[in-house]
Amino acid sequence: MTRLTKLSRSIAGRAALITGAASGMGRATAHLFADEGAHVAVTDVGREAVERVVDEIRGAGLSARGWVMDVSDDAAVARVVPEIAAAFGRLDIVINNAGVIRFAKIDADDFMASWDSALSIMLTAHVRVVRAALPFLRKSDAARIVNIASTEALGATKFETLMRVVLPAALSAEEAVAQVRATGAELVSINPLRDTLEDFFLARVQQSARRSFD
Numbered sequence: 001m002t003r004l005t006k007l008s009r010s011i012a013g014r015a016a017l018i019t020g021a022a023s024g025m026g027r028a029t030a031h032l033f034a035d036e037g038a039h040v041a042v043t044d045v046g047r048e049a050v051e052r053v054v055d056e057i058r059g060a061g062l063s064a065r066g067w068v069m070d071v072s073d074d075a076a077v078a079r080v081v082p083e084i085a086a087a088f089g090r091l092d093i094v095i096n097n098a099g100v101i102r103f104a105k106i107d108a109d110d111f112m113a114s115w116d117s118a119l120s121i122m123l124t125a126h127v128r129v130v131r132a133a134l135p136f137l138r139k140s141d142a143a144r145i146v147n148i149a150s151t152e153a154l155g156a157t158k159f160e161t162l163m164r165v166v167l168p169a170a171l172s173a174e175e176a177v178a179q180v181r182a183t184g185a186e187l188v189s190i191n192p193l194r195d196t197l198e199d200f201f202l203a204r205v206q207q208s209a210r211r212s213f214d
Contacts, residue, residue, distance in 0.1 A: 012037030014142070015088035017081065019071050019129060020098030022049035025148065034062035038093070041084040043069040071125035072117065073099045081132035091136035095146045096126045169183060 016033050022024040022044035026176035034040045034057045042053045042064055050066040057064035065087055069080040085091040097123050104114040126147050 008142075011093065012038070013039070013193055014092040014140075015039045015041065015084070015090045015091035016095065017041040017043065017091060017129075017133065018070070018095045018097055018123070019085050022046055022053050026095075026097040027053050029097065030064065031057060033093075034060070034064055038063070039088045040064040041088070042066040043071075043080065044098070047074050071096075071118035074128060077125075077128050077132050081129065081136075085133075085136040090140065092140040092142060093133075093144045093146070094129060094133045094137065095148070096129055097146075097148045098122075098125060099148070119133050145208060 010050065010187060011033060016038045018026055018030050018033070021030045021040075021042040025140075026044070030040045030042050030053055035132075042050050042057070043066070044050050045068065047066075047068050050068060054064045054066040067080045067086075070076050090142060099204065100118065104111045108114075130145055133145075137145070
């Protein structure tokens, strides 16, 4: 029987850059990738937190190095991404995971500052990091770009207008980022728990509909 797959699904020996990797999903992803044999670049804004995750991974006998990188800073991204590629001798995977939560009423004094910050970190940063990584991803035979959004793209929580606007825009911006497929890199979008929530809301609607006929 002919094999259904031709490409390896292993990430062993690959170099992966993960933003927002000092906590939460980013930290979990860093641990998982390292456990699967990847060389992990742990990046985040806090040096101590970055070093802690790197120590955790190295303590397990796995491969990781850390960099302080603010994804909203053009100069920092332009400097750090090439450093990562040089340190590992390659760059195969980029995971745009960094994100922030900004609660702000539209008439609040700090709303515009929060707006600008949210746009820069959760929208522009995806493109910023990809652009810096492209010269190295083009050299990989299995380049992957993973953009992580949020369920807030499906419906806003009170006072999280910023998230409701920024995250759908981030998903839409992938149309531009998807152009990298012409270079051989694949783009993956992850919206955590999206299917689960859609099933939940559908069940609630169906439940309400049944009640209306009782």
